[in-house]
Amino acid sequence: MPALGVWINAIWILLFASFDAAFSSYSEDQCSWRGSGLSQQQGSVEQISLHCSEGTLDWLYPKGALRLTLSPRLPSVAVGPGGSSSGLITACVKPSEQFHGAQLYLERDGVLELLVGDRLESSPPPRVRCFSRLPGERVALFLQATPHQDISRRIASFRYELRGDWTARLSLDSNPISSEEACRPCNNTEILMAVCTSDFVVRGNIRSVVEDDNLRAAVIKVSATRVFRQKYALFTGNSRLTSRGEVRTLLQCGVKPGPGSFLFTGRVHFGEAWLGCAPRYKDFQRAYTIAKAAQQIPCELPVD
Template identity: 40%
Template sequence: EIEECERAGLQERGQREDRQAAFLLSGRLRRASGLSHEAHRRDVEQVYLRCSQGSLEWLYPTGAIIVNVRPNTESSSRRTADVFVCIKPQTFSQGSHVYLEHEGDLRLLLSDADQAQGAVRCFSLKEGALFVEAVPQRDISRKITAFQYELVPSQGPGAHMYPYLHQGPVTCKPCSDQDVLMAVCTSDFAGCGTFGDAASGSNQHPVVTATLRRLFHQKSGLFAWGGARGQGWRGRVSVPAACVVPPGEDEYLLTGSVHFGEAWLGCAPRYRDFLKLYAEAVNAGTNPCHVDTN
């Protein structure tokens, strides 16, 4: 499936570059007003993104494009309702406004000025497509609109901890026993360790250091071995402000997800509680995967 997605992405990229060359040179995309684009819909370029994550660059933007996210996965109305699209503009991105379009209605997601801040915006896949409208200007030669995108499930272990999927502040509620058992198997990273001090980040989403005595699995090399001193695996994890744990000696099961190259905390019970829960699941034959806790 990954290879198929990559092949589709390469083909799509080539087609997009051909289209870009056409409308950049010939100007066949007409400049449209974002609030009344329906009459010009035939002149607006359609772009399709079929992978679960990737990036898009629009060089020298003029007119408008509609970006449709169509993943190469089995679709159903229920599954679609549970999947969100998250976008993060590059800090150099400029020259356009990004809207969410649904049945002709537009809702602003990112203004031209917002994009330099790299702010993340998420919306449900069922809510529509992205309508990206170039800002009218005389000199477009130095403008590039560029953003990354990801498909993010809104349900599942620890999903409630990713703040961009929800309105309002994150409620720091503990995960259910079943979610904890699934989280240690399916999360982007899982290990046991301690929390350190806040390293950076905003007041709403501080980034804290974490040291893992044991690393069960990870992706993207988020945690690096501390070296000969035996300090364990060290990394940084974004945590909603309401869920920050004071630095201390208590060990936790740390699980979470990776979004745009950053680790976000998911389910994180005390490690001793997880060991008891896991042992009970093993005895009952209900553990979803094997974890080497010895």
């Protein structure tokens, strides 16, 4: 008579195989893919095309492999903070803290590079990994299941973002850009462009700076006296005069709390605000006034 554990495993297999077809789905509106590997053959590769600039993937009971083609619907010209247009696309993946059962590779012109390995229960959470793609370069993600004898619940899950070349300043890859480039103060042209293209534009003061060694980032706690624009509810509060929020930047930039009013601009990266240009507000005012008099401002901002 079969052991009880064998019967339990068989029941689980039948249960999940029965709804496997219904479970596998792709939502173009939500830019998400969910599926189960129970119906895949051991050596099979399922082809999936991701057309959104950001989304999620959840692979239950990984088996075989998935090849993910990145075809985002981005503007024809990717404009950086300085108004440049290189056509460079930066992609980032953020594995879930419970990422198990597979290994994620970057496939670039037929060559595989490991981005995220299959992790043990005791392993620290996997980090965000970023890479860039040049125009015409063939890039895909290859998610390969790791063989396991047990049938315990395993899910290979991650979020992804694909953006223009401005995200190079936000890279949290294990091979980040140089500190000199990442922490370089913005010039006046970059500041004025950041006001037009950033996900948030906020005037405020630095309350404190907290270092997060695990994230390799400095968390700047901001008291915002004026929110010009924000893509998400990043800066909120009960007071009519001030709101509070957090902005992250690379740890090696050495940001310290100090007096004075700043103009914080930047991008939302996996739901978190990351710093772009942050001049002192009086310096921004001066640059804006000069550019406006010369009719060279890229967009209007109701400055004081």
